[in-house]
Amino acid sequence: MNAHTPPPRTLPAALLEALAQLLGERFSTARAVREQHGRDESLYDPVAPDAVAFARSQEEIVAVLRLCHEHRVPVIPYGSGSSLEGHLLAVEGGISLDVSQMDQVLAFQPEDMSISVQPGISRKALNEYLRASGLFFPIDPGADASIGGMCATRASGTNAVRYGTMRENVLGLTAILANGEVIKTGSLAKKSAAGYDLARLFIGSEGTLGVISEITLKLHPQPEAVSAAVCSFPSVHAAVQTVIQTIQLGIPIARAELIDTLTTQALNSYFKLGLSEAPTLFFEFHGSEAGLAEQVAMVKALVAENGGSDLQWATAQEDRNRLWSARHNALFAILQLKPGCRASSTDVCVPLSRLADCVVATDEDVRQSNIPAPIFGHVGDGNFHVCLLLDPNSAEEREEAERLNRRIVERALAVGGTCTGEHGIGLHKIDYLVQEHGEPAIEVMRSIKRALDPHNLMNPGKIFRMN
Amino acid sequence: MNAHTPPPRTLPAALLEALAQLLGERFSTARAVREQHGRDESLYDPVAPDAVAFARSQEEIVAVLRLCHEHRVPVIPYGSGSSLEGHLLAVEGGISLDVSQMDQVLAFQPEDMSISVQPGISRKALNEYLRASGLFFPIDPGADASIGGMCATRASGTNAVRYGTMRENVLGLTAILANGEVIKTGSLAKKSAAGYDLARLFIGSEGTLGVISEITLKLHPQPEAVSAAVCSFPSVHAAVQTVIQTIQLGIPIARAELIDTLTTQALNSYFKLGLSEAPTLFFEFHGSEAGLAEQVAMVKALVAENGGSDLQWATAQEDRNRLWSARHNALFAILQLKPGCRASSTDVCVPLSRLADCVVATDEDVRQSNIPAPIFGHVGDGNFHVCLLLDPNSAEEREEAERLNRRIVERALAVGGTCTGEHGIGLHKIDYLVQEHGEPAIEVMRSIKRALDPHNLMNPGKIFRMN
Numbered sequence: 001m002n003a004h005t006p007p008p009r010t011l012p013a014a015l016l017e018a019l020a021q022l023l024g025e026r027f028s029t030a031r032a033v034r035e036q037h038g039r040d041e042s043l044y045d046p047v048a049p050d051a052v053a054f055a056r057s058q059e060e061i062v063a064v065l066r067l068c069h070e071h072r073v074p075v076i077p078y079g080s081g082s083s084l085e086g087h088l089l090a091v092e093g094g095i096s097l098d099v100s101q102m103d104q105v106l107a108f109q110p111e112d113m114s115i116s117v118q119p120g121i122s123r124k125a126l127n128e129y130l131r132a133s134g135l136f137f138p139i140d141p142g143a144d145a146s147i148g149g150m151c152a153t154r155a156s157g158t159n160a161v162r163y164g165t166m167r168e169n170v171l172g173l174t175a176i177l178a179n180g181e182v183i184k185t186g187s188l189a190k191k192s193a194a195g196y197d198l199a200r201l202f203i204g205s206e207g208t209l210g211v212i213s214e215i216t217l218k219l220h221p222q223p224e225a226v227s228a229a230v231c232s233f234p235s236v237h238a239a240v241q242t243v244i245q246t247i248q249l250g251i252p253i254a255r256a257e258l259i260d261t262l263t264t265q266a267l268n269s270y271f272k273l274g275l276s277e278a279p280t281l282f283f284e285f286h287g288s289e290a291g292l293a294e295q296v297a298m299v300k301a302l303v304a305e306n307g308g309s310d311l312q313w314a315t316a317q318e319d320r321n322r323l324w325s326a327r328h329n330a331l332f333a334i335l336q337l338k339p340g341c342r343a344s345s346t347d348v349c350v351p352l353s354r355l356a357d358c359v360v361a362t363d364e365d366v367r368q369s370n371i372p373a374p375i376f377g378h379v380g381d382g383n384f385h386v387c388l389l390l391d392p393n394s395a396e397e398r399e400e401a402e403r404l405n406r407r408i409v410e411r412a413l414a415v416g417g418t419c420t421g422e423h424g425i426g427l428h429k430i431d432y433l434v435q436e437h438g439e440p441a442i443e444v445m446r447s448i449k450r451a452l453d454p455h456n457l458m459n460p461g462k463i464f465r466m467n
Numbered sequence: 468m469n470a471h472t473p474p475p476r477t478l479p480a481a482l483l484e485a486l487a488q489l490l491g492e493r494f495s496t497a498r499a500v501r502e503q504h505g506r507d508e509s510l511y512d513p514v515a516p517d518a519v520a521f522a523r524s525q526e527e528i529v530a531v532l533r534l535c536h537e538h539r540v541p542v543i544p545y546g547s548g549s550s551l552e553g554h555l556l557a558v559e560g561g562i563s564l565d566v567s568q569m570d571q572v573l574a575f576q577p578e579d580m581s582i583s584v585q586p587g588i589s590r591k592a593l594n595e596y597l598r599a600s601g602l603f604f605p606i607d608p609g610a611d612a613s614i615g616g617m618c619a620t621r622a623s624g625t626n627a628v629r630y631g632t633m634r635e636n637v638l639g640l641t642a643i644l645a646n647g648e649v650i651k652t653g654s655l656a657k658k659s660a661a662g663y664d665l666a667r668l669f670i671g672s673e674g675t676l677g678v679i680s681e682i683t684l685k686l687h688p689q690p691e692a693v694s695a696a697v698c699s700f701p702s703v704h705a706a707v708q709t710v711i712q713t714i715q716l717g718i719p720i721a722r723a724e725l726i727d728t729l730t731t732q733a734l735n736s737y738f739k740l741g742l743s744e745a746p747t748l749f750f751e752f753h754g755s756e757a758g759l760a761e762q763v764a765m766v767k768a769l770v771a772e773n774g775g776s777d778l779q780w781a782t783a784q785e786d787r788n789r790l791w792s793a794r795h796n797a798l799f800a801i802l803q804l805k806p807g808c809r810a811s812s813t814d815v816c817v818p819l820s821r822l823a824d825c826v827v828a829t830d831e832d833v834r835q836s837n838i839p840a841p842i843f844g845h846v847g848d849g850n851f852h853v854c855l856l857l858d859p860n861s862a863e864e865r866e867e868a869e870r871l872n873r874r875i876v877e878r879a880l881a882v883g884g885t886c887t888g889e890h891g892i893g894l895h896k897i898d899y900l901v902q903e904h905g906e907p908a909i910e911v912m913r914s915i916k917r918a919l920d921p922h923n924l925m926n927p928g929k930i931f932r933m934n
Contacts, residue, residue, distance in 0.1 A: 111715065111820035154660040165658050167667070168635055183908045188883035189816040190848045191632050193621040193671055193891045195900050195930055196912045200634070200667035204660055221717035248578065250688035290761050349656040353578035381657045416655035424660045433662050441650045445663045447918040452911060463662055 011050050011095075015071040019053055019095075022063055026054035026101075037076075037096035040083040041143070042428065043344045043392065043401075049076060049090035054098045058174070058182070058213040064097055065211065066180035068457060075178070076459045077207040079149030080122060082141070084345055085426025087153070087206055091461040097211060099148055105129055106214060113219045114171055114188060119148025119212050126217075135219040138163035141422065142328045148212045153424040154204030158327065161247070161380030162254045162286065163220060165422070166203055174214040175202050178453040188216060201448070206424055207459035209452050223254070223286035227296070228320045229311035230283075231303050232276040236260060236363055236375075238306040239279045240356040243379045245302050247352060251295050255284035256380035257327055260363065263334065263374040270333030271326040276309060281379075282327055283311075284320070327376075334374050334387050341389040346405045348412035349383040349421030358411055359384055365407055371400050383421035410435075425463045433464065478517050478562075482538040486520055486562075489530050493521035493568075504543075504563035507550040508610070509895065510811045510859065510868075516543060516557035521565045525641070525649070525680040531564055532678065533647035535924060542645070543926045544674040546616030547589060549608070551812050552893025554620065554673055558928040564678060566615055572596055573681060580686045581638055581655060586615020586679050593684075602686040605630035608889065609795045615679045620891040621671035625794065628714070628847030629721045629753065630687060632889070633670055641681040642669050645920040655683065668915070673891055674926035676919050690721070690753035694763070695787045696778035697750075698770050699743040703727060703830055703842075705773040706746045707823040710846045712769050714819060718762050722751035723847035724794055727830065730801065730841040737800030738793040743776060748846075749794055750778070751787070794843075801841050801854050808856040813872045815879035816850040816888030825878055826851055832874055838867050850888035877902075892930045900931065 011029075019027045028034070029051045038048035050073075055061045068075050074094025081088060090096065102118035103125065109115065110133055117126060122144045126137050139150060140157035149155075151173060156165035163169065172186020175198075185198040202209060233239040236258070243256045259267070259282065264275040281303075285295045300311060314320045326333070335343060350358050359375060366373040366386070377384030386408055390397035409419045409432050419425075419432035434442050442464050449456070449466070456466055478496075486494045495501070496518045505515035517540075522528045535542050541561025548555060557563065569585035570592065576582065577600055584593060589611045593604050606617060607624035616622075618640060623632035630636065639653020642665075652665040669676055700706040703725070710723045726734070726749065731742040748770075752762045767778060781787045793800070802810060817825050826842060833840040833853070844851030853875055857864035876886045876899050886892075886899035901909050909931050916923070916933070923933055 109818065109820065111711070112818040113715065114818070154664070156658055156660075160658060164635070167658075167664065168631070177911070181907045181910075183911055184905055185908060187816075187885040187903065188818040189850075189879075189885045189888065190819070191623055191627060191634075191816055191850065191888050192885035193623075193887045193889045194885045194896070194903055195671070195892055195909070196915060197621070197634065197664075197667045197671050198904075198908060198911060200664045201915075204662070204664050221715070223717070244578070248580070248688070250690070288761055291758055294755055294757050349654075349658055351576065351579040351581070351655040352657070353576065383656075383658065412656075418654040418656045418659035418661045420660045421656065421658050422660045425662055429661070436654065436661055437665075438651055440648050441652060441665060442662070443648075444644070444650055444665060444919060448663060448668075448915055451914040451918040 011073060012071045015067055015073060018067050019051070019064065022060065023053055028052045037078055037098065038088065038090050040081055040086060040088045042084055042086045042426065043342055044086045044089055044427065047089040047091055049096040050093050052096045052098055054101055056101050061097065061176050061211050061213050062180045062182065064095070065176055065178060068095055069179045072455055072457065074457050074460050077152065077211045079120060079146030080143065082143035082145045083149065083153060083426060084423045085428040087424060087426040087462060089427060091427065100146060109188065110135060112188060114216055115219055116214060116216045117147055119215060120146050122146055123150065130219065134222050136222050137217055138220055139166055139169060142331065147215055147217070151203050151212050151215055152205065152207050156422045158255045158257055158378055160378060161256055162252055167200060169218045170199055170203055171216040171218055173199050173202060173212055173216065175210040175212050177210045178455065178457045186216065206426065206462050208449060208462055209458060225289045225292045226284065226286055226320065227292060228282065228284045228314040228323055230275065230280060230323065231308045231311045232278040232280045233306065233308045236279045236359050237356045238308065239281050240359055240379055242281065242302050242306045242308060244352050244355065246299055247380055249298060251298050253283060253295065253299065253380060254286040255282065257282040258377055258379040258384065260375040262337070262372065263330060263376045266333040266337050266374060267326050267330060270336055273326055282323060330376060331387065334389065337372055338389045340391065342392045344388040344390065344401045344405065345385055346388065346408055347383060347385045347421050347423045348408055348417055348419060349381060350412050350415050350417030352382045354415040355379060355382045358415065361411060362386060362408055365404055369400060369404055371397060371404060373404065381421065382417070427462060430464060478540060479538045482534055482540060485534050486518070486531065489527065490520055495519045504545055504555065504565065505557050507548055507553065507555045509551050509553045509893070510809055511553045511556055511894065514556040514558055516563040517560050519563045519565055521568055523568050528564065528566070528643050528678050528680050529647045529649065531562065532643055532645060535562055536646045539922055539924065541924050541927050544619065544678045546587060546613030547610065549610035549612045550616065550620060550893060551890045552895040554891060554893040554929060556894060558894065567613060576655065577602060579655060581683055582686055583681060583683045584614055586682060587613050589613055590617065597686065601689050603689050604684055605687055606633055606636055609798065614682055614684070618670050618679050618682055619672065619674050623845070623889045625722045625724055625845055627845060628723055629719055634667060636685045637666055637670055638683040638685055640666050640669060640679055640683065642677040642679050644677045645922065645924045653683065673893065673929050675916060675929055676925060691755045692759045693751065693753055693787065694759060695749065695751045695781040695790055697742065697747060697790065698775045698778045699745040699747045700773065700775045703746045703826050704823045705775065706748050707826055707846055709748065709769050709773045709775060711819050711822060713766055714847055716765060718765050720750060720762065720766065720847060721753040722749065724749040725844055725846040725851065727842040729804070729839065730797060730843045733800040733804050733841060734793050734797060737803055740793055749790060797843060798854065801856065804839055805856045807858065809859045811855040811857060811868045811872065812852055813855065813875055814850060814852045814888050814890045815875055815884055815886060816848060817879050817882050817884030819849045821882040822846060822849045825882065828878060829853060829875055832871055836867060836871055838864060838871060840871065848888065849884070894929060897931060
C-alpha cells in the first residue's frame with residue numbers, strides 16, 4: 001500500500017542549525033531514526049520525515065513549532081507510534097516531533113480523582129503510578145499507547161462500555177498551535193459551560209491542529225471487586241445478542257469482548273488458553289461484592305437463554321491478567337495464522353441493534369474471501385475489528401483486503417454507524433469520512449483547520465484533503 | 468443591568484417581504500412578540516430583536532438563514548427562553564428565530580437506546596413520550612428547557628453526577644450554518660473516532676455558530692428502583708464533605724443536591740415541605756433493589772460520620788415528585804424571601820476537593836452583604852448556584868450583586884474551577900471567560916467563529932467580543 005510519495009525536499013539549513021542548537025543530540029536526521037518515525041502499525045510503506053526532534057518540555061515544543069512555522073515546514077507529533085491508519089507518515093515531509101520523553105506526572109489530585117500528565121506517558125505507566133492510590137485510568141487501546149496519542153485519536157478500548165472513551169475522560173488539555181501559541185482548555189472542574197469545547201476539538205484531531213503538551217485526566221475508583229469470565233456460543237449471533245441484552249438491561253458490565261472462532265484458535269495456539277473453538281465472549285465485572293453477584297446472576301441468565309456455555313471464571317488477578325493480556329495481544333497470535341502475513345486492522349462502530357447483523361454479514365464476507373480475517377471487538381459499544389491477514393507482496397491480496405474493508409465500512413454507514421469507532425481516519429479512511437459526514441461537514445473541518453493552521457503545517461494530509 | 472443598546476435599525480424591505488411570504492403569520496414584527504423574544508431569565512433589561520420568525524421545519528430554518536445571510540442581518544436562535552446570562556438579547560438587532568414549534572420526535576430507536584428529535588421539544592415532553600418505553604433522558608436543568616437550547620448551552624442539572632451533561636448525551640446533531648449550509652455530525656453509533664468532533668463544538672456554542680435543527684440523544688434505562696432521601700447537617704461544610712466522600716467511594720448516586728439554610732426556609736414557606744431549617748442534602752438513588760440497599764447503607768454511614776440527621780425517605784413516586792419539583796422550582800420560593808426582588812443566578816463549578824471551602828467562603832461573603840443569596844447546587848459535580856436577590860431599581864444592590872458574583876467566580880478560578888458549570892457565558896461572563904482560558908484560547912474561539920460565520924451573523928455579541 002503506497003501513500004503518496006512526497007517530493008524529495010531538503011530542510012532549510014537555518015532551520016537545521018537552529019533545531020540542532022536547541023536540542024543537541026535530540027535532533028536527528030539519521031536515516032534509521034527517520035524511518036522509525038515514518039511508520040505506524042498500518043500496512044502503509046513508511047514515509048520518513050526529513051528529521052526527528054525529541055522534545056523534553058513544553059517550551060521545547062513551542063520553540064520547535066515556532067521555528068518550523070517560520071520556515072513553513074510541516075510537523076508531525078509522535079507519541080508511541082502505535083496508530084493504525086497511517087497517521088504518522090510524513091506524506092508532505094517535515095519534522096517528526098517525538099514527545100515520548102515527556103512522560104512525567106505533573107500533578108496528582110487524588111481527592112478530585114484527576115491527574116495532570118505530559119503527553120508521552122503511556123497508559124500502563126500511568127496505571128503503574130496510580131496502583132497504590134485506589135484510582136485508575138480505564139481507557140485501554142490494545143497497544144501501550146501514549147496518553148497524548150490517545151487524545152489525538154480519541155482512543156477507547158475494552159473498558160469504554162462502562163467508562164467512556166478519551167472524549168469523556170479528559171477534563172482539559174494544553175495544546176500548542178502551529179505558530180507556537182499555547183492554548184489552555186478545560187479546567188480541573190468536572191463540567192463546564194464556559195465557551196467552545198476546545199478540548200473536545202483537539203481530542204480526535206490526529207495532530208492536525210496542534211501538539212498536545214499537557215492533559216488532565218478524569219480517574220475512577222478501583223472497583224472493590226473484579227471478576228472476569230469466558231463463555232462460548234453456538235453462533236456469533238447468539239454471542240452478540242447476549243451483549244445487546246446485557247446493555248439494554250442497564251447491567252453496568254466493565255468489559256464485553258467478542259472473539260470469533262478463528263481468534264480463539266489463534267489465542268489457543270499462541271497463548272495456550274484452552275478456549276472452546278467457537279464464538280466467545282470475555283466479560284469483566286466491576287463493583288461491590290454484592291453488586292458483582294447481582295450483575296453476574298443477570299448475565300448468567302442471558303448467556304443461558306442464548307445457548308452459551310457455562311461461564312469459566314478468572315477471579316484471581318493473575319488469571320484475569322493472563323486473559324486480558326491475551327486479548328490485548330490478540331494481534332500477535334493472529335499473525336501466526338498465516339506465516340509471513342501482515343495485518344490490516346479495520347474497525348467500525350454501529351448502532352447496537354444492527355451489530356449482530358453486521359458481524360454475521362462480515363463473517364459471511366470473510367468466509368467467501370481467500371483472506372483469513374479474525375473478527376473481534378468491543379461489542380458492548382457496537383464496535384468491532386476485522387483483522388485482514390494478507391501477503392504484503394501480493395497486489396491481489398491487498399486489493400481483496402481493501403474490497404473487504406470497503407464492504408465492512410459501507411455496511412456500517414448504511415445502518416447509521418461510523419467508519420471508525422476508535423482507530424481514527426489517518427490516511428486510510430479519508431474518503432469514508434466524506435461518505436459518512438458529507439462534503440459540507442468536511443468543509444467545516446477544513447475551515448477550522450485553516451483558521452488554526454493557515455499554512456497547513458500540522459500533520460498535513462491526514463483526516464481530509466485540503467483541496 | 469443594561470446590555471449595550473443597539474443602534475436602531477430597520478430591516479431591509481426585501482427581507483421583510485421575503486420572510487412574510489415564506490412564513491405568513493409565523494413572521495412577526497409586533498412589539499409584544501419582539502419584546503418577549505428579547506429577554507431571558509437574567510437581570511438584563513430586554514433588547515428586542517427587529518422581528519421574530521417561527522420555523523416549523525429544517526427547510527424553513529435554511530430559508531430564513533439564507534435570506535438573513537443575503538441581507539447580512541443577525542439571527543438569534545430561540546428555544547424556550549429560559550437561559551440565564553443574557554443569551555437571547557438582540558444586542559446587535561436582527562431576527563429571533565423561534566424553533567419552539569419544531570417539537571416532534573423524528574425517530575425512536577429503543578433497542579439502541581437513542582432518539583432523534585427536533586430542537587423545540589422540551590425535556591419534560593420528551594420524557595412524557597418515553598414514559599412507557601422503559602427508557603428516559605436524564606438531563607434536567609431546572610426549567611423545562613428545549614433540547615435544542617440545552618445543546619446550545621451545554622446544560623446539565625441534578626442527574627449529571629451519574630449520567631453526565633449534554634456533552635456526554637448527544638450522539639449527533641444537524642446544524643445549519645449562517646449561510647444556510649446543512650451540517651450533519653456524529654452518527655447513531657455510541658462512539659466514533661471519525662474526524663473533528665463537530666457535535667461537541669456546537670454543544671455549548673450558544674447559537675453563535677449556527678442553528679441546531681435535529682438532535683440524536685443517548686437514552687438510559689429507567690432504573691428498576693428509585694428512592695430519595697433528605698437529611699440535614701450541622702454545617703454547610705459537613706453536608707458538602709458527605710457528598711465528596713460519597714463520590715470518592717465511587718457510590719453511583721443519581722442526585723446529590725445541597726440546599727442551604729435560607730433555601731430550606733424558602734422551600735418550607737412556599738411548598739410546605741417541613742424541612743429542618745439547616746444545610747440539607749437531597750439524595751436520589753437509582754439501581755436494582757439490592758444495589759439501592761447497598762448504596763443507601765454506605766451513604767447512611769457517611770451521613771452519620773458527618774453529623775447529619777437521620778435520612779427522611781421519599782420512596783413513593785408522588786413524594787419524590789413533590790421533593791424534586793420543589794427543588795427544581797426553588798427559584799420561585801426564593802423570590803418570595805424579598806418582596807419585589809429579582810434574582811441574579813450565578814453558577815460556578817470547582818474541583819471536588821475545594822468545594823466545601825468555596826461554598827463556606829461564599830456563605831461568609833453573603834452573610835457580610837446586605838443581599839440575601841441562597842446557595843444550592845449539584846454538589847456531586849462540584850457545581851453550585853448562588854441566587855442573588857436584589858431590588859432591580861437599586862443601582863447599589865445591582866452593584867453589590869456584581870461584586871459578590873465577581874468574588875464567587877474569581878474564587879472558583881483561583882482553585883482551578885470554571886466560571887460556569889452549566890449556565891453558559893451569554894453576555895454576563897464574557898470577561899470571566901477570558902480570565903479563565905486566557906486571550907490565546909479566546910482568539911482560537913474567535914477564529915473558529917470567523918471560519919464558520921464570517922459575517923458575524925449568528926447570535927453576535929455572545930460568549931466573546933469579536934474585537
